[in-house]
Amino acid sequence: MKENMKEKQKKGMIRDVIILGITLIIMVILLSIFPDKREVVTTTSRDFFIEMIWILPGVMVLMGLFAVWVPKEVIVKYLGKTSGIKGISLAILFGALPTGPLYIVFPMAAALIKKGARVSNIIIFLSAWACIKIPQEMVELRFLGLKFMLARLILTIIFVIIMGVFIEQLMKWSDKKVNKVTEGKDNADV
Amino acid sequence: MHSAAIFINIFALICLIIALIKDKAKTKQSLIIAVKSFIRIIPTVLIMILLIGLLLEFVPPGEISRIAGEQSGFSGVLLLALSGAIMHIPSLISFPLGASLLESGASVTAVAAFIVTLTMIGTITLPLEIKELGKKMALLRNGISFIIALVIAFIMGVIL
Incomplete structure (x- = not known):
C-alpha cells in the first residue's frame, strides 16, 4: 500500500515536470512571437514566484510538524467518540490542521465510520480538511486580502456545519426508509 | 516581504x-x-x-471580465464554479490564480465560487472517496458542496 503511494507520487511528479516543460515551451514560443510582451510576462511571473517562494517554506514546515506530531490515530480516536458542539468544533479544528491533501483523509474518514462516529462530524471534518487549512489561509490573506479571506472562512465554516447536519439527517432518513422496506418484506414473507 | x-x-x-x-x-x-x-x-x-x-x-482583460465579470451574471459564476470542481490543483495555488483572475476583471462572486469548489470538490479523487465512504455519502458531499459553494460565492459578492 505504502509502496503503491510512493509509486503514485513519483508518477505525479513526473507528470507535473512534463506539464511544466510543455508550459515553458509554449511560453518561449509565444514570447518569441511577441517580443514586446516578454518583459511584462516575465515580471508578472517573477513577482508571483517571489511571493510564493517566501510563503511556502513556513507552510511546508508546519505541515511536516503537524503530520508527525498529530498522527492520524489521534484524530480518529478523538473524533470517533465526541458529538454535539464539541464534536463539531473538534472536527473543524482537526480539519484545519496543516496536514496533507484530501486523498489521505478519506481512509481516515472510513476509519471514523467504522468507529461509529457521527456522519455530521465526518462530513464537517472532511470539508474543513479540504478548504480550511491554517497556513493556507496565510496565502489567501496575502493574495486575496483580509476581507476576502475572513468572509470565505466564516461562511465556509457556517455552511459546512449546516451541510454536515443536513447530510446526517438525510442519511438517517433514507436508512429508515430502507429499513421500512425490508421490514415490510419480512412481514410479507411471514 | x-x-x-x-x-x-x-x-x-x-x-x-x-x-x-x-x-x-x-x-x-x-x-x-x-x-x-x-x-x-x-x-x-x-x-x-x-x-x-x-x-x-x-488574454485581454476585457475577455475575462466578459466571461466571468460582473456583467456575465450567473453563467460566469457557474462556469468558474464548474472549472473549480473539475480542476485538480493544490488549493495553495488557487489563491494566486484567483487573485490574477480578480485583477483581470473577474467578479468576486465568480472567483469565490472558483476557490470554494476547487478546494471542496474533488472530481478526480471522487472514485477514492466513493470507495472509502460509500456512494451515497461521497456523492451527497460533493453535490451539496457545489450548491453551498454557489451560495457562499453570492453572499461574498454581496458583502465584498
Missing part, C-alpha cells in the same frame, strides 16, 4: 524550535516531510505562475 509571509515563517520557526527542544528525531522526520512536500509542489507552482503570467498578458 508581505506581513502574511513574515508571520507564517516566524510562526513556523517558533514551532520548529519548540519541536527541536521536545524531540530531535521527530523534528528531523517532520523536516524530511516538509522538504519532500516542497519539492513535490514546486513544479505545480511553477506551472501556475507561468500560466498566470501568460494569462494576464495574453
Whole structure:
C-alpha cells in the first residue's frame, strides 16, 4: 500500500515536470512571437514566484510538524467518540490542521465510520480538511486580502456545519426508509 | 516581504524550535516531510505562475471580465464554479490564480465560487472517496458542496 503511494507520487511528479516543460515551451514560443510582451510576462511571473517562494517554506514546515506530531490515530480516536458542539468544533479544528491533501483523509474518514462516529462530524471534518487549512489561509490573506479571506472562512465554516447536519439527517432518513422496506418484506414473507 | 509571509515563517520557526527542544528525531522526520512536500509542489507552482503570467498578458482583460465579470451574471459564476470542481490543483495555488483572475476583471462572486469548489470538490479523487465512504455519502458531499459553494460565492459578492 505504502509502496503503491510512493509509486503514485513519483508518477505525479513526473507528470507535473512534463506539464511544466510543455508550459515553458509554449511560453518561449509565444514570447518569441511577441517580443514586446516578454518583459511584462516575465515580471508578472517573477513577482508571483517571489511571493510564493517566501510563503511556502513556513507552510511546508508546519505541515511536516503537524503530520508527525498529530498522527492520524489521534484524530480518529478523538473524533470517533465526541458529538454535539464539541464534536463539531473538534472536527473543524482537526480539519484545519496543516496536514496533507484530501486523498489521505478519506481512509481516515472510513476509519471514523467504522468507529461509529457521527456522519455530521465526518462530513464537517472532511470539508474543513479540504478548504480550511491554517497556513493556507496565510496565502489567501496575502493574495486575496483580509476581507476576502475572513468572509470565505466564516461562511465556509457556517455552511459546512449546516451541510454536515443536513447530510446526517438525510442519511438517517433514507436508512429508515430502507429499513421500512425490508421490514415490510419480512412481514410479507411471514 | 508581505506581513502574511513574515508571520507564517516566524510562526513556523517558533514551532520548529519548540519541536527541536521536545524531540530531535521527530523534528528531523517532520523536516524530511516538509522538504519532500516542497519539492513535490514546486513544479505545480511553477506551472501556475507561468500560466498566470501568460494569462494576464495574453488574454485581454476585457475577455475575462466578459466571461466571468460582473456583467456575465450567473453563467460566469457557474462556469468558474464548474472549472473549480473539475480542476485538480493544490488549493495553495488557487489563491494566486484567483487573485490574477480578480485583477483581470473577474467578479468576486465568480472567483469565490472558483476557490470554494476547487478546494471542496474533488472530481478526480471522487472514485477514492466513493470507495472509502460509500456512494451515497461521497456523492451527497460533493453535490451539496457545489450548491453551498454557489451560495457562499453570492453572499461574498454581496458583502465584498
